[in-house]
Amino acid sequence: MPTPVLMPQMGESIAEGTIVRWIKKVGDAVDRDEPLFEISTDKVDAEIPAPAAGVLTEIKVKEGETVAVNSVVATIGTSSDVSSGQEPEAPPAPPPVAPPRDAVVPADVLDQPHEKAATPQRKTNGRSATASKSVEDDSRKQRSSPLVRRIARDNDVDISQIHGSGLGGRVTKNDILGYIETGIRDPGPGARENLESPGSRTPDPGSRVEIKPLSVMRKKIAEHMVMSRRTSAHVHSVFHVNFSNVERIRHQKKAEFEQSGVKLTYMAFIAKAAVSALRKFPIVNASLDGDNVVYKKDINLGIAVALERGLIVPVIKHADEKNLLGLSRAIADIANRARSKQLKPEEVHDGTFTITNPGQFGSQFGMPIINQPQVAILGIGTIEKRPIVIDDAIAIRTMAYLTLGYDHRLVDGATGDQFMAEIKDQIEHFDAERI
Amino acid sequence: MSKSFDVVVIGAGTGGYVAAIRASQLGKTVAVVERQSALGGTCLIWGCIPTKALLEHAHALKVIQQASEWGVTIPSGTPAINMTQVHARKDKIVDGLTKGIAFLFKKNKITWIKGTARLAGPGKVEVFEGDTQTLEAKEIVIATGSSPRSVPAVTIDHSRIITSDEAIHLKEVPKSLVIMGSGAVGVEFASIYRRFGSEVTIIELVNRLVPVEDEAVSTELEKSFKKQGITVLTGTKIAKATSTPSGVTIEAQTPDGKTQTISADVLLVATGRGPVTTGLGAEEAGIKMERGYIKVDELYRTSVPGVSAIGDVITLGTGVHPQLAHVSSMEGIITAERIAGKAVQPLDYDHVPGCTYCDPEIGSVGLTEARASERGYDVRIGTFPFGVLGRARMAGELEGFVKIVADRKYDEVLGVHMIGPRSTELVAEAVLALRLECTVEELIKTIHAHPTFSEAVGEAAHAAHGAAIHM
Numbered sequence: 001m002p003t004p005v006l007m008p009q010m011g012e013s014i015a016e017g018t019i020v021r022w023i024k025k026v027g028d029a030v031d032r033d034e035p036l037f038e039i040s041t042d043k044v045d046a047e048i049p050a051p052a053a054g055v056l057t058e059i060k061v062k063e064g065e066t067v068a069v070n071s072v073v074a075t076i077g078t079s080s081d082v083s084s085g086q087e088p089e090a091p092p093a094p095p096p097v098a099p100p101r102d103a104v105v106p107a108d109v110l111d112q113p114h115e116k117a118a119t120p121q122r123k124t125n126g127r128s129a130t131a132s133k134s135v136e137d138d139s140r141k142q143r144s145s146p147l148v149r150r151i152a153r154d155n156d157v158d159i160s161q162i163h164g165s166g167l168g169g170r171v172t173k174n175d176i177l178g179y180i181e182t183g184i185r186d187p188g189p190g191a192r193e194n195l196e197s198p199g200s201r202t203p204d205p206g207s208r209v210e211i212k213p214l215s216v217m218r219k220k221i222a223e224h225m226v227m228s229r230r231t232s233a234h235v236h237s238v239f240h241v242n243f244s245n246v247e248r249i250r251h252q253k254k255a256e257f258e259q260s261g262v263k264l265t266y267m268a269f270i271a272k273a274a275v276s277a278l279r280k281f282p283i284v285n286a287s288l289d290g291d292n293v294v295y296k297k298d299i300n301l302g303i304a305v306a307l308e309r310g311l312i313v314p315v316i317k318h319a320d321e322k323n324l325l326g327l328s329r330a331i332a333d334i335a336n337r338a339r340s341k342q343l344k345p346e347e348v349h350d351g352t353f354t355i356t357n358p359g360q361f362g363s364q365f366g367m368p369i370i371n372q373p374q375v376a377i378l379g380i381g382t383i384e385k386r387p388i389v390i391d392d393a394i395a396i397r398t399m400a401y402l403t404l405g406y407d408h409r410l411v412d413g414a415t416g417d418q419f420m421a422e423i424k425d426q427i428e429h430f431d432a433e434r435i
Numbered sequence: 436m437s438k439s440f441d442v443v444v445i446g447a448g449t450g451g452y453v454a455a456i457r458a459s460q461l462g463k464t465v466a467v468v469e470r471q472s473a474l475g476g477t478c479l480i481w482g483c484i485p486t487k488a489l490l491e492h493a494h495a496l497k498v499i500q501q502a503s504e505w506g507v508t509i510p511s512g513t514p515a516i517n518m519t520q521v522h523a524r525k526d527k528i529v530d531g532l533t534k535g536i537a538f539l540f541k542k543n544k545i546t547w548i549k550g551t552a553r554l555a556g557p558g559k560v561e562v563f564e565g566d567t568q569t570l571e572a573k574e575i576v577i578a579t580g581s582s583p584r585s586v587p588a589v590t591i592d593h594s595r596i597i598t599s600d601e602a603i604h605l606k607e608v609p610k611s612l613v614i615m616g617s618g619a620v621g622v623e624f625a626s627i628y629r630r631f632g633s634e635v636t637i638i639e640l641v642n643r644l645v646p647v648e649d650e651a652v653s654t655e656l657e658k659s660f661k662k663q664g665i666t667v668l669t670g671t672k673i674a675k676a677t678s679t680p681s682g683v684t685i686e687a688q689t690p691d692g693k694t695q696t697i698s699a700d701v702l703l704v705a706t707g708r709g710p711v712t713t714g715l716g717a718e719e720a721g722i723k724m725e726r727g728y729i730k731v732d733e734l735y736r737t738s739v740p741g742v743s744a745i746g747d748v749i750t751l752g753t754g755v756h757p758q759l760a761h762v763s764s765m766e767g768i769i770t771a772e773r774i775a776g777k778a779v780q781p782l783d784y785d786h787v788p789g790c791t792y793c794d795p796e797i798g799s800v801g802l803t804e805a806r807a808s809e810r811g812y813d814v815r816i817g818t819f820p821f822g823v824l825g826r827a828r829m830a831g832e833l834e835g836f837v838k839i840v841a842d843r844k845y846d847e848v849l850g851v852h853m854i855g856p857r858s859t860e861l862v863a864e865a866v867l868a869l870r871l872e873c874t875v876e877e878l879i880k881t882i883h884a885h886p887t888f889s890e891a892v893g894e895a896a897h898a899a900h901g902a903a904i905h906m
Binding site (some may be wrong): 145146147150151154165166167172173 | 845877
C-alpha cells in the first residue's frame with residue numbers, strides 16, 4: 001500500500017514548509033529514513049527522511065513550492081510483500097514554544113576558556129563577524145520585486161515564506177497578494193492584544209524614528225514569550241557554582257575524549273548534572289495540565305541553538321541514558337545538524353527541560369523565560385576566573401552563575417533551590433572516575 | 436510524397452517566423468508554409484515596416500518644411516514629396532528585411548514551403564496553390580494572421596475605398612483623404628498624408644481619437660491634429676460610402692444627429708483587422724473557434740492536441756487579444772519553447788506596449804487611468820510635459836507629455852502613457868518597470884540622463900509623488 005509523505009511540522013509556530021530540493025526523483029528506490037527532500041521553514045531548514053521503504057512513485061509538491069504542514073508532498077509505493085496497510089504515523093505533537101529570548105548561543109560553544117573570557121570584547125567582535133558571514137552565506141534570499149517588497153513591508157509578510165511563480169522562483173505581486181489573502185496565519189485576538197503594550201502609539205509624522213515592521217519570526221517569538229510570561233508564575237534562583245573541579249577533569253580527559261572524536265565541553269557536565277537533578281526532583285521534569293501534574297518518565301533535554309535564520313531547541317531524547325561521552329557527542333551532533341539543516345522533525349519535539357546559555361557574550365547570569373509547556377529552564381552565565389573566599393582566604397577559582405527559571409505554580413522556591421543545590425553539588429564534586 | 440517535420444508553422448509573419456526560428460534553435464526540424472511570395476507577413480510587407488518608412492519620409496519633409504527655423508537655406512521653390520522615390524526607398528527597406536528572414540531560415544535550416552496550407556487530419560498539413568504536397572508534423576502552429584476588414588455599411592473596392600494594404604502603395608498623394616477609424620492605422624495614415632499634403636478628415640465612432648489609449652493622450656493628439664489642419668470628427672458614424680469615378684461620397688452622422696455629406700478622393704477604411712482562416716480547414720479539423728478567431732488557452736493550445744495557434748488569428752477568450760507584431764513574436768517564442776519541452780509562463784497582457792507612430796507619436800503600456808479606477812485601484816497620477824525639457828527645445832518638439840498611472844496604496848506603477856517626441860522608444864523603460872513590478876519610488880530613484888527626453892519619465896514619477904523638480 002502506498003505511503004503518503006507528509007510535510008513535517010518543524011515547530012509549533014510553523015504552519016507551512018517550502019520544499020527546497022528533492023533529493024530523490026520519481027522512480028528512485030528509497031530506504032526508510034533515507035533523506036528524501038530538503039525543506040525550509042521560518043525556523044529551520046532540514047533534510048526529511050523517507051517514512052517508509054519503497055519506490056518514490058509521485059512528487060506532488062514541486063521544488064520551491066510551499067505547503068501547509070501535514071500536506072501530502074509525495075507518495076512512496078511499497079512492493080506488495082511489505083504492504084502493511086498501516087496509516088502513516090500521526091504527525092508528532094507540537095513542540096514547545098519558541099526558545100527563550102536568551103537561548104541564542106550554540107550549545108557546543110558553551111565551553112569558555114577563561115583566557116577568552118577575560119577579553120569579552122574581542123570575543124564578541126569575533127563572534128559577530130562569524131555570525132554575520134554565515135548569514136550572508138546561507139540565507140535564502142527570495143527573489144522578488146520592488147512592489148512585492150513594498151507590499152510585504154506594509155503587510156508584515158516574510159517574503160521567503162512565499163512560493164514564487166515568476167522566473168527563477170521570483171515572487172510576484174500576484175503571489176504575495178494570494179499569500180496575504182489565503183496564507184496568513186491569524187495568531188488570534190489574544191495574541192494580538194499581547195503585542196500591544198498599553199502605551200504604544202504611532203509616532204507623529206516627522207518624528208526622528210524609523211519604522212520597520214516585525215518579521216514573522218520576530219512576531220512569533222514575541223507572542224510565545226508573552227504567552228509564557230502570562231502562563232507561568234516565573235521565579236528565578238541564582239547559584240554561584242565553582243567549575244574548577246570540572247575544569248581540571250576537562251583538562252585531564254581532553255586527550256582521551258578527543259581520541260573518541262568528541263570535544264569535552266562544560267555544557268556536557270552541566271547537562272549531566274541537570275539530568276541527575278531532574279531524576280531527583282521529578283516535579284521539575286513535569287508540566288501542568290489543567291488540574292493535573294504530568295510527570296514525564298523520560299528526560300528529554302532541550303539545548304537552545306542559534307541558527308542563521310533564528311533559534312531552535314533540538315532535543316536530546318533519553319538524556320538520562322547517556323554518560324558524559326554520550327551527552328558530549330549528542331550535544332555536538334544536534335548543534336551541528338541544526339546548523340547544517342539535518343535535523344529530523346521529531347528531534348525538535350517532546351523536550352521536558354531546557355538549557356540555555358546567556359553567558360556566551362559575557363552576561364553574569366540570565367533570567368530565562370520558560371519554554372512552554374515545560375516548568376523550568378536552566379540559564380548558564382559566563383564561566384570565568386573570579387576571586388572567592390575559601391577558608392577565610394581569597395582564592396581564584398573558575399566560577400559561573402547558574403540560574404533556574406521555574407514555574408511557581410508547580411515548583412516552590414524550596415524545591416527550585418534544592419534542585420539547583422543538587423546541580424551545584426554535582427558540578428563541584430564531579431567524580432573523575434565516574435565519567 | 437510526404438515530408439515529415441517536428442514542427443510545421445502555417446504563416447511566416449512575425450508570429451510564425453519567430454516561432455520557427457526558436458523551434459529550430461531548440462533542435463526541432465521545422466517547415467513554414469507561406470502563401471505570399473516573400474517572408475515576413477503583414478508586419479514586414481503590409482504593415483509596420485512600410486508605414487513606418489512612410490512616416491520617416493513625412494518626418495523628413497517636416498524638417499525640410501521648417502528649414503528656415505533651422506537656419507537651412509533651400510535654394511528655390513517649395514519642398515515637395517516625390518512618391519516614386521518614396522516608394523522606391525520604402526520597397527528597398529521591405530525587400531531587404533524579407534530577404535533577411537529568408538537568410539535566417541537558411542541559417543536555421545528551416546524549410547520554406549510556398550503555398551496555402553490546410554489541416555488534413557491529425558499531424559497532417561496539405562499544401563495547395565504552390566508545390567502541392569502533404570506534410571507530416573508532430574506539432575502544428577497556426578500563425579495565419581489577420582487582414583483588414585470593413586464594416587457592413589462600407590464596401591471596399593480597393594481603388595476609391597481602400598484599406599491600409601492599398602494606402603501604403605498610393606502612387607499619388609490624394610488631394611483629399613477621409614479616414615474611417617482612429618486606431619493606430621487611422622492616425623498613422625492621417626499623419627503621413629497630411630504631411631504629404633492631403634486634406635485629411637478622420638472619422639471616429641467613439642467620442643475620442645485612439646480610443647484604446649488614455650483619455651489625456653486622446654485629447655493631446657486631437658489638439659495637435661487640429662493644429663496640423665486635420666479635420667477630426669469624433670462620435671461620428673459613417674452611414675454610407677459610395678465610390679464615384681472621381682472619388683467617394685460619404686454620409687456621416689455627427690453627434691448632434693445631423694447627416695453630413697463629405698466628398699473626398701479616397702476613403703481609407705481603418706476599422707480593424709479580422710482573422711485569416713480561409714482554406715485552413717480549422718473548423719473541419721475540430722478546432723474550437725470564437726467569432727472567427729481560433730480559441731486557444733493561455734499557452735496557445737487549440738482544442739485539438741498537437742495544434743497550437745498564435746498571433747492575430749487567435750482569441751484567448753478574455754477580452755480583445757492585441758494584434759501586434761511584438762505580441763505575436765512573443766507568443767511564437769512561448770509556443771516553440773513549450774513544444775520543445777521547456778518550462779514556459781503565460782504572457783501578462785497588461786504588460787504589452789503599444790506604439791503608434793502618428794505625429795506626435797504615442798507609446799503606452801499598462802492600465803489607463805480609467806481602467807485602473809475600474810479595477811478598484813486608488814489611483815494617483817503624475818504628468819510631465821516634454822516641452823519643459825531642454826532636450827525637447829533643442830529638437831523643436833514641444834508637444835506631449837508622460838503620464839504615470841500609479842496605485843496609491845502600494846505605489847505600483849500601473850501604466851505609463853506618453854505622447855510626444857520619441858515616445859515609442861521611451862516606452863521601453865516603462866515596459867520594464869511594469870514587468871519587474873516597479874514602484875514609483877524606484878522610478879524616482881532611477882537616474883535619467885540629462886539632457887534626454889527620458890527625463891520626462893523621471894519627472895512624471897516625481898509628479899506622482901507630489902511635485903516634479905522642473906515644474
